[in-house]
């Protein structure tokens with residue numbers, strides 16, 4: 001069938017199962033927005049292209065399916081660079097379509113021309129510049145294949161206007177169905193090596209103080225159930241990194257919660273003292289290891305990652321397994337079962353009771369005076385957690401509120417925690433929550449945001465109101481760029497430089513109302529729970545609650561940047 | 577200049593497509609590594625280009641794994657000097673006054689090099705050979721005055737056989 005490139009692009013996206021595109025049109029991508037009118041695909045019109053990218057990410061993180069964004073050339077493309085980089089760091093599968101000036105104009109500094117593939121080369125898993133209309137079906141198929149297989153990541157497809165513009169003869173093509181990906185250099189290995197698995201199984205059955213160090217690869221490979229079965233068989237405690245909160249249930253007795261710079265004492269210390277780290281889909285990020293030379297000094301390491309470049313990048317493993325996390329865990333489970341399963345495990349009662357002792361002595365703490373008039377931010381999170389369904393999807397910005405949300409929420413289901421881990425992009429919460437809601441319309445979606453973050457991407461609440469994507473936003477307004485303020489307090493002798501935001505400017509409630517949201521301002525502890533309950537009842541529009549919280553509260557525990565995890569600093573409440 | 581003993585020779589087969597060399601070069605550049613020498617051309621299969629590069633980048637293992645992550649990279653192989661045959665081409669314009677011309681010509685003969693072009697007081701010469709031989713030739717030409725010089729960067733293929741010297745190096 002003869003058609004033009006714009007039609008072929010739409011048909012290709014439909015063929016990949018795309019149901020929703022987040023985007024914003026402009027000159028170079030105009031010819032694609034025309035056949036969109038005939039397409040079954042829903043389009044969500046964003047207010048800023050960064051929002052489109054983060055929505056695609058939120059959609060992907062909530063559903064496990066690839067998110068799609070479409071923007072125009074030049075500024076449209078540059079506005080989406082941050083989400084691309086964010087998705088690259090957190091291995092989130094998104095496909096971004098960018099318009100480009102006509103082929104003949106490339107390199108002439110044409111209006112709204114930029115070197116999109118050049119700019120995004122370092123922040124994508126791969127990118128394509130389409131040169132012929134007839135390439136479109138194959139390139140789109142390749143793009144989705146790359147984004148969703150192996151270690152997932154962002155793929156960008158840059159499409160010059162001439163190959164999609166029906167008035168240009170270059171846009172004509174004969175439609176065809178690609179037979180499969182055409183990528184001779186791309187062949188991700190997913191099956192674990194049997195010898196390595198056997199060696200890992202033996203290490204597990206010898207370990208006296210093992211810890212399962214589980215990361216984002218668990219969610220990417222849908223390995224939560226496999227992980228649960230494995231951990232229960234061997235009875236080994238599990239830490240869940242910031243990228244895998246919910247990948248193993250927080251309410252499980254073997255769960256130790258989050259390790260790292262703001263991890264809890266037990267998770268951090270159990271890793272430090274362990275003699276075997278069973279690393280599953282995690283990458284020894286500096287925020288987890290602290291000073292690398294001092295990290296888990298007595299531990300042997302089993303490292304499973306689908307990206308073989310991660311094996312030995314930071315810490316040289318005793319056993320490295322380059323494979324899909326789920327397949328590797330299933331193989332490990334079988335290998336340990338063959339050795340005797342639970343019966344083959346050494347006596348670890350001492351280790352388990354040491355851990356239980358830490359849990360009891362060093363819980364996460366804060367001090368909320370319920371009669372007083374100061375709201376502690378952690379209290380808001382605990383009330384939110386307790387007043388919402390267990391499978392609520394929680395999205396966070398970046399800063400103190402993100403750490404408190406990760407610490408104090410109880411994540412018991414995979415893909416319920418969505419945040420920007422690797423890049424740490426302020427402003428992630430609002431657009432990511434909209435993308436998550438679009439992907440999971442029947443689930444409750446709460447964004448937990450800082451006042452600084454909120455000001456970076458709040459305009460997307462207009463998108464949420466218009467598109468009827470009723471997300472809920474809790475702003476923890478501490479009137480500061482709080483995380484930076486905390487560092488200045490602790491490491492710069494309380495010399496506060498450019499971290500103060502004004503408590504009442506902007507007027508968050510008025511601003512949210514003007515964007516079509518229901519809005520509330522809460523200033524006393526007693527009002528917290530009723531406000532959340534009221535918000536939970538509203539389903540026809542977005543809700544924003546501004547909580548005025550203690551401006552001076554700090555996140556603890558904390559391992560100062562560059563310090564050893566042994567030097568973890570507890571909350572001052574623990575002193576004495 | 578880096579110590580040549582620290583240089584590794586990598587043969588990278590890539591898809592013969594626009595922008596692929598930029599991806600390979602960009603990967604080195606982003607990590608602050610230099611590519612000491614580089615040769616690129618289509619292989620026997622016109623869809624595949626063969627890149628031969630020399631680098632001191634470390635850790636080499638990481639460099640190879642990162643290169644392998646590039647979608648357009650089909651395969652990577654490190655060639656050990658003792659297991660491979662390396663060739664490089666040098667073209668140079670050298671000063672050759674009447675009183676020195678015969679000495680330059682002596683060098684050309686000794687090295688089995690060639691004269692490509694002749695001027696009143698200059699000669700353009702070329703030599704292809706193993707990198708060490710090309711190095712020697714270049715340094716012996718230097719005292720005469722090198723006006724311009726271009727080396728191609730080395731290309732290399734694995735040695736066919738080492739048994740009994742059956743297969744010689746020509």
Ligand SMILES: Cc1ncc(C[n+]2csc(CCOP(=O)(O)OP(=O)(O)O)c2C)c(N)n1
Nearest residue numbers: 399400401424426450451452453481482483
């Ligand atoms: C785009 C961006 N700019 C700057 C930073 C550095 N940064 C990290 S946390 C933070 C403060 C965030 O403030 P707020 O949103 O109010 O959250 P809080 O820490 O107060 O909870 C800043 C500026 C960042 N992570 N992202």
